[in-house]
Amino acid sequence: MGKGKLNKKKCGLTLIELLITVVMLAALVGVSVFVFRIILLGWISQETRAGIGIDINSSIEKMARNLRGSKEISFLYDNEIRFSKHRRDEQNKIIINEYDDYIYYFYNENDVYPANFNQDLYGVRKAVLNNVVDRDLTTGTFTYGDGQIIVNDVLPSSATDLSVSGGIADIELSVKRGDETIRLRTEVKARNL
Numbered sequence: 749m750g751k752g753k754l755n756k757k758k759c760g761l762t763l764i765e766l767l768i769t770v771v772m773l774a775a776l777v778g779v780s781v782f783v784f785r786i787i788l789l790g791w792i793s794q795e796t797r798a799g800i801g802i803d804i805n806s807s808i809e810k811m812a813r814n815l816r817g818s819k820e821i822s823f824l825y826d827n828e829i830r831f832s833k834h835r836r837d838e839q840n841k842i843i844i845n846e847y848d849d850y851i852y853y854f855y856n857e858n859d860v861y862p863a864n865f866n867q868d869l870y871g872v873r874k875a876v877l878n879n880v881v882d883r884d885l886t887t888g889t890f891t892y893g894d895g896q897i898i899v900n901d902v903l904p905s906s907a908t909d910l911s912v913s914g915g916i917a918d919i920e921l922s923v924k925r926g927d928e929t930i931r932l933r934t935e936v937k938a939r940n941l
Contacts, residue, residue: 796926797930800930804932811898811936814833815829815917815936816936818833819940821912821938823910826911827862827865830850830877831849832850833847834847849885849888852874853895855872856869869904869924871898871900872898872910873894874895876890878890900923908920908922909933915937917937918933
């Protein structure tokens with residue numbers, strides 16, 4: 749037999765094959781990172797919304813619980829709720845004709861009372877009303893900025909409301925943290941009116 753052409757086996761990749769593989773791998777990694785980023789941002793957003801939801805929900809529930817047990821509910825200015833509750837002794841029994849008087853109001857250290865709502869965010873506070881004359885809650889006084897903080901990061905009056913009408917308190921709060929905003933609303937009728 750004569751000498752023929754030798755059959756050469758290919759062992760390895762050509763430069764074109766290598767470049768195509770690298771480009772495909774880079775595209776796959778890029779798409780994976782993009783999808784992972786979207787999932788992560790969605791998860792962070794939901795975590796923020798859940799935190800706001802828990803905070804605003806517990807705040808409104810606390811306010812509703814206080815208002816349900818009220819003897820009187822009224823207001824002097826828009827976006828406030830004034831209420832009184834029977835005073836209780838050490839055994840948690842009602843003391844007849846003795847009351848504790850309170851106000852829920854919006855607070856921002858750069859605003860005045862009653863609030864002008866010219867700031868970005870407010871807090872809702874519960875303060876003790878002093879000097880109530882003849883059970884008229886509108887005569888009660890308090891120091892703006894005093895009181896227990898109920899909830900912070902509340903949007904101003906256009907998205908929020910504290911009001912009283914016909915013995916029913918309307919609580920509508922919009923809380924904003926970062927880019928997330930949650931709005932909750934409830935109506936409360938005092939049981940002891």
